[in-house]
Amino acid sequence: MPLAHLDCRPFAAFCQGHHAHACSIPVDELPSRMHELPKTSEPLTVYANADTLQTANAFLTSKGYQVVQAIEWTLPLAASLQAAGLWQNGAQSQRLWQPAPLIARFVTEFMPAYQIQPGQGLDIGCGAGRDMVYLTMHGWQMTGIDYIPGALQRAQQLASSQHVTVTTLQRDLETGQDPFSEFADGQFALITVARYLHRPLFPWLQRLLKPGGILIYQTFMQGAEQFGSPRNPNFLLKPGELAQVFAHTDILLDTVETLDDGRPVSAFICRQVAGCP
Template sequence: MPSISQSTSSGVLASIDCRSEEAFLAGHKAGAISIPAPELFARMHELPMRSEPLALWVDASTQAQAQAFLTDKGYRIIQTMLWTETLAQQLALNNQLETGAARTYLWQPAPLIEHFVKDIMPRYQIQAGQGLDIGCGAGRDLVYLAKHGWQMTGIDHLSGALQRTQDLAVHNQVTVTTLQIDLETADNPLANLPAHSFDLIYGVRYLHRPLFPAMQKLLQSKGVFLYQTFMEGCELLGGPRNPKFLLKQGELASLFHPATILVDDIIYLNDGRPMSAFIALMPDSVQPHIPSLWLI
């Protein structure tokens, strides 16, 4: 299995255009994304990792705000370009001027989600279908899957998180469904969803064990269950410390027997905390994958 890393640095500066959306649509540096300076705080989930150096594209009204905010958040700004008509003409002459919506993004999904799309789906000939994100947060994983053909539904109890998810979907030209549900106050908060209606169900950095039986019932035959969350051992390295938020080694394989286990590994954050990397195919079409060890 190929190594998985959360760093996508390619030696090319991550370009963020902090002018207004209207100005961006009228013309921008090829490869740049649009996050107007006043929206930076609300759209931090669209920024790259702090280790990625930035190039900013600004005008006189946005330069100070953008530079101050990103510097304060720990980003390293290598280049700041003040947008002028002359600059636009130079970009056009070099075939570096684009118009319309951004054609790229700088944020990243969870490593296991990316591995699933790029490696597991083609290896086991898994076709995109209906997907469910349990505890979707700001929606990066859900939107990433939608960009790769999945028809995605995301659940969270926070209306603000669901709004960020919808905004991220709009910025990335995909459509997703969001549901505001408190997943921890009812015997089966997923009861209103039709049984066997999803081809993929997953959770990332979220654990509420009473949901597992309900999630199994929602999966179609040959549906995929994917989970990446904190494991026992994190309590020794900063948290979470509560056992109810920490998976035990082998716990998911036992719970989802007799599903075919495609991945059952432990991966590690940069600070050493262990996380699950678990992908299972509900009975029964492919041979199990031999586990390996990843470092992220």
């Protein structure tokens, strides 16, 4: 597995010169930018100044990351990177984070296979925004909805770092009222939901999808409670539940995947057919 390079020096110092494959996250910004890091199973090489190297290393280790190299930034190190052709200056920071695997698979596999063209998309429970930012990077015009203002702020920061624009809305989706009243019927060509389940939303999702529009739904299945949260059955899908709810659609994928920690999650993609809902 290749190393991910993380530069924890101040951004101004990063711009003056850095490892060509490094991502810039200053040490004091690490707690608020965890969503920009790779999975904890991916080993890290960390660069920092002498006075912050131990702090960066300790923080990342406490979060479960494998810091295989913690390297103090020095002039000899800069010279060695230059000699090896691994030197770069400027603000270009490498992306270490990834979207959900199902989202990446949709972009690389399903979009070309089914000739799906990017359009307006809606990410429900978008969190820190990795999925919708990734989709925006691939042509989609994404709107993200979440209840937590801090998550929406991180989503906007992530979009800015990738030089794309997303729309974010703070919304309580569980009031019993239509939380999508400002959106027109059939407005969206894509709706994504990840790790969030509120069954009363299902009819509204069907209303919002345009004919030919895609729904991607990935959340926890029954059995996940054996490995951790969620344990509330209201937040766990039953086998075949999505296929039954969206039986009137063209189901492109309906399977169960397993996270690294053993929890089963749905991998469900369907396409709205003409005349529905």
